[in-house]
Amino acid sequence: MPELPEAETIARSLSPHLVGRRIEAAAYPGQRVLRGKPAPDISGRQFVSIERFGKQLLLRLDGDTLILVKLGMTGALLLDAAPDAYTRAGFTLDSGSRLLFRDTRQFGSLNFLAGEPTGLGPDPFELSAAAFAQRLRAKQTRLKVTLLNQQFLRGLGNIYVDEALHRAGLHPLARASRLTAGRAEALHTAIVELLTHAIAERGSSISDYVDGSGARGNFQNFHRVYGREGQPCLHCGEPIVRLVVAQRGTHYCPACQTR
Numbered sequence: 001m002p003e004l005p006e007a008e009t010i011a012r013s014l015s016p017h018l019v020g021r022r023i024e025a026a027a028y029p030g031q032r033v034l035r036g037k038p039a040p041d042i043s044g045r046q047f048v049s050i051e052r053f054g055k056q057l058l059l060r061l062d063g064d065t066l067i068l069v070k071l072g073m074t075g076a077l078l079l080d081a082a083p084d085a086y087t088r089a090g091f092t093l094d095s096g097s098r099l100l101f102r103d104t105r106q107f108g109s110l111n112f113l114a115g116e117p118t119g120l121g122p123d124p125f126e127l128s129a130a131a132f133a134q135r136l137r138a139k140q141t142r143l144k145v146t147l148l149n150q151q152f153l154r155g156l157g158n159i160y161v162d163e164a165l166h167r168a169g170l171h172p173l174a175r176a177s178r179l180t181a182g183r184a185e186a187l188h189t190a191i192v193e194l195l196t197h198a199i200a201e202r203g204s205s206i207s208d209y210v211d212g213s214g215a216r217g218n219f220q221n222f223h224r225v226y227g228r229e230g231q232p233c234l235h236c237g238e239p240i241v242r243l244v245v246a247q248r249g250t251h252y253c254p255a256c257q258t259r
């Protein structure tokens with residue numbers, strides 16, 4: 001499932017092809033993915049920007065219409081791909097290009113909004129280390145659960161939470177509120193550095209993820225714990241352990257990551 005670095009990579013791959021372009025026609029062969037039905041008529045509208053919003057994509061059109069795209073497990077926004085049975089929406093542009101939303105399992109969605117999206121916590125890059133530490137102090141939940149919570153912080157999912165906690169030397173079951181200010185701020189630094197590196201490597205391609213041009217990411221080659229159960233920790237050599245926290249597979253090094 002795409003997380004912040006993958007959403008940012010998709011936004012960057014699509015922006016040069018979409019921004020300033022007008023939509024000539026929109027079609028929705030997969031009504032199930034539409035939220036806020038019926039979809040508004042957006043023909044003639046122009047793309048103003050393509051942004052990430054947490055793990056989601058925000059397509060900003062003129063006339064104050066926003067399309068919030070949740071990719072879910074298998075959703076993809078693809079430019080000039082051939083339509084198939086899994087194409088749920090298609091936008092024909094005045095450039096002659098076509099943007100498709102393809103989603104095999106249909107856990108994704110297109111949500112037409114009349115105003116800014118609400119309900120999610122801050123983006124990790126918008127938050128200072130001190131503000132992050134303060135938010136963390138108010139949470140009684142375990143670190144893994146806290147960081148997966150999109151109302152706490154938007155954009156991190158299973159992969160990047162595990163990777164950030166290893167880089168910060170923190171145990172996934174540690175209580176958020178018990179962290180010292182110093183360790184909490186170091187965790188914020190680890191998150192920002194991790195996401196910056198992952199964006200530079202164009203995200204992690206574990207299963208289905210590709211960017212808007214169909215290209216895979218490369219950050220899976222830099223994972224230190226995610227998917228490495230039983231393999232030696234790259235820092236200390238101890239085998240990486242997998243446990244289940246809040247029904248999510250969680251990977252960590254028992255020697256490097258402490259409470």
Ligand SMILES: [Zn+2]
Nearest residue numbers: 233236253256
């Ligand atoms: Zn280790």
